[in-house]
């Protein structure tokens with residue numbers, strides 16, 4: 413039963429996801445750093461910001477020294493994690509696109525993901541399927557349609573879905589998605605907001621609709637063991653996301669994830685936990701949050 417003290421759940425409202433705004437805001441803020449100090453460069457991120465996110469940019473710019481200091485604290489590692497996760501998926505996407513047998517890209521819970529534009533050259537006309545809840549998907553489509561010059565020339569197919577109640581196989585079947593073709597799938601920042609059956613069903617569907625050699629790049633949350641103030645703050649942080657109507661509801665420990673994915677036909681090829689993720693991609697001494705990790709897996 414819904415807690416009456418919390419705002420309505422994202423899935424029962426007509427509002428686009430707030431967490432998708434946060435990740436876009438994180439990428440927009442990263443553009444304020446000199447190119448050589450960025451974890452990721454997403455020139456499109458500012459275009460998708462809502463008026464309230466845009467209003468945050470100016471004070472964050474003024475307070476930059478303080479923000480950069482705060483970002484070095486282990487408990488503030490979620491912003492660096494979001495950026496490193498994006499970079500990790502970018503690199504796996506680049507590798508998949510270098511393979512001529514990769515025919516298409518599927519982005520689940522796409523939010524304001526701009527890979528269809530940032531990777532336009534490497535895509536060489538291969539289609540991108542962006543899947544998300546209708547309010548987010550429509551808002552993004554309106555922004556893109558309003559700026560045809562900026563977003564020109566890409567083969568993007570918008571697919572509306574609620575992973576919790578709709579069939580991904582059906583939704584993809586209604587689009588031009590090539591069933592059985594080698595596909596690169598990004599599922600970034602979404603699994604933690606779903607139920608176990610919704611994650612399992614989506615993985616099963618991916619196993620059915622994507623061809624052999626397809627790659628899935630995604631992240632998982634897990635409850636960190638341990639006691640003490642840091643563990644308590646982390647647990648509180650995960651619970652606090654419910655305050656914006658997007659509660660964290662699903663997790664798998666890194667030690668169990670290979671078995672979890674194997675059941676659905678995926679073999680893990682690259683699993684990166686927070687320390688290694690920060691070592692690979694982070695700049696400015698920014699650590700990555702420990703309760704989340706990324707992986708790439710192959711069908």
Ligand SMILES: C[S@@+](CC[C@H](N)C(=O)[O-])C[C@H]1O[C@@H](n2cnc3c(N)ncnc32)[C@H](O)[C@@H]1O
Pocket residue numbers: 423428429431432435436520521522523524525543544545548573574575576599600601602605606
């Ligand atoms: C944290 S955002 C991540 C957005 C994007 N992947 C990124 O990394 O910037 C989570 C995304 O998942 C989508 N989402 C959450 N629950 C969903 C569901 N049940 N069905 C489809 N999309 C969902 C939200 O609309 C949102 O765009």
